[in-house]
Amino acid sequence: MPNGLIVKALSGYYYVLAEGSHDSEYIQCRARGVFKKRNISPLVGDRVAYELTENGEGTVTEILPRSSELVRPPIANVEQVVLVFSVGEPALNIPLLDKFLVHTESAGLDTIICLTKRDLWSPSASDKTDEDSSEELEAVVRLYESIGYPVFVTSSKEGVGVEEVRKRLSGRISVFAGQSGVGKSTLLNAMIPGLQLETNEISMKLGRGKHTTRHVELLRLPNGGIVADTPGFSQLDFLQVDAEGLGACFREFAPFAAQCRFRGCLHLHEPDCKVQEAMEQGRIAASRYSDYVLFLEEIRGQKRRY
Numbered sequence: 001m002p003n004g005l006i007v008k009a010l011s012g013y014y015y016v017l018a019e020g021s022h023d024s025e026y027i028q029c030r031a032r033g034v035f036k037k038r039n040i041s042p043l044v045g046d047r048v049a050y051e052l053t054e055n056g057e058g059t060v061t062e063i064l065p066r067s068s069e070l071v072r073p074p075i076a077n078v079e080q081v082v083l084v085f086s087v088g089e090p091a092l093n094i095p096l097l098d099k100f101l102v103h104t105e106s107a108g109l110d111t112i113i114c115l116t117k118r119d120l121w122s123p124s125a126s127d128k129t130d131e132d133s134s135e136e137l138e139a140v141v142r143l144y145e146s147i148g149y150p151v152f153v154t155s156s157k158e159g160v161g162v163e164e165v166r167k168r169l170s171g172r173i174s175v176f177a178g179q180s181g182v183g184k185s186t187l188l189n190a191m192i193p194g195l196q197l198e199t200n201e202i203s204m205k206l207g208r209g210k211h212t213t214r215h216v217e218l219l220r221l222p223n224g225g226i227v228a229d230t231p232g233f234s235q236l237d238f239l240q241v242d243a244e245g246l247g248a249c250f251r252e253f254a255p256f257a258a259q260c261r262f263r264g265c266l267h268l269h270e271p272d273c274k275v276q277e278a279m280e281q282g283r284i285a286a287s288r289y290s291d292y293v294l295f296l297e298e299i300r301g302q303k304r305r306y
């Protein structure tokens with residue numbers, strides 16, 4: 001049976017690129033019924049075995065073992081997640097960024113942060129000068145870089161930073177993830193000559209995107225590498241992370257957490273908690289710590305509902 005790669009999933013069909021094939025001829029496949037029975041669904045990024053059927057279509061018969069798996073966006077076998085957040089329209093949402101980071105950490109994936117629409121950045125207070133305003137953005141960049149995440153600031157409109165992001169994706173399998181309207185598809189169009197993914201203005205009334213991209217699709221980069229465009233989303237639950245595991249998803253807590261007096265310290269009100277101490281001393285950012293506390297409450301609330 002031939003093997004292939006699922007490059008796109010749409011309306012119950014999986015588009016499979018035959019192994020070794022370099023053109024864009026896909027075999028349109030259905031999944032074998034047994035997957036549904038076992039509650040498994042093939043994902044974009046899956047390497048699969050398939051069989052050809054009479055009508056020129058195919059059936060996915062087997063999913064080969066995955067090296068990684070994300071639920072949102074649904075994709076298998078990526079090595080790197082690019083968290084795409086706009087600095088304006090929609091406004092930069094730091095708690096949501098921290099939440100996405102929990103998910104990529106818990107999935108064990110490398111993460112880079114891409115702050116888009118640099119041309120739309122404006123200071124949060126109206127009396128600030130231009131200089132103050134870029135300082136505020138630089139502080140965000142510095143914070144996440146200090147934690148260990150590479151950060152890119154881009155403007156697809158002005159062609160800023162696009163080349164740097166492309167280089168970072170070269171030779172790897174990556175996925176773009178972020179809210180609707182932050183400019184994921186626009187950035188990919190800017191990066192890949194000839195690509196014309198559909199894009200749409202955000203709704204000014206609602207301050208968010210219009211969910212333009214509707215499916216996950218793998219795209220080949222001109223200088224090697226594969227990147228997936230995905231539909232925007234902002235709702236994320238914590239079903240895969242429990243209260244005890246949350247702290248480990250905040251990378252910069254690790255050296256302090258190791259020295260807390262209690263094993264299994266949740267870093268809330270425990271005596272001799274080194275994470276709280278580090279936060280008070282400004283060695284852990286207050287915004288990160290408060291998002292940690294927020295997520296902990298959310299996880300506990302989720303549990304109670306069951």
Ligand SMILES: Nc1nc2c(ncn2[C@@H]2O[C@H](COP(=O)(O)OP(=O)(O)OP(=O)(O)O)[C@@H](O)[C@H]2O)c(=O)[nH]1
Nearest residue numbers: 156157181183184185186199200201211212213232
């Ligand atoms: N000013 C400015 N606008 C941008 C930039 N990048 C994208 N946009 C605009 O932002 C809007 C949304 O862009 P999309 O690329 O459709 O956003 P998306 O993240 O793919 O959205 P979904 O597919 O809905 O998830 C479009 O009107 C783009 O032209 C930028 O760098 N600067």
Ligand SMILES: [Mg+2]
Nearest residue numbers: 184185212213
């Ligand atoms: Mg899009």
Ligand SMILES: [Zn+2]
Nearest residue numbers: 260265267273
């Ligand atoms: Zn602690």
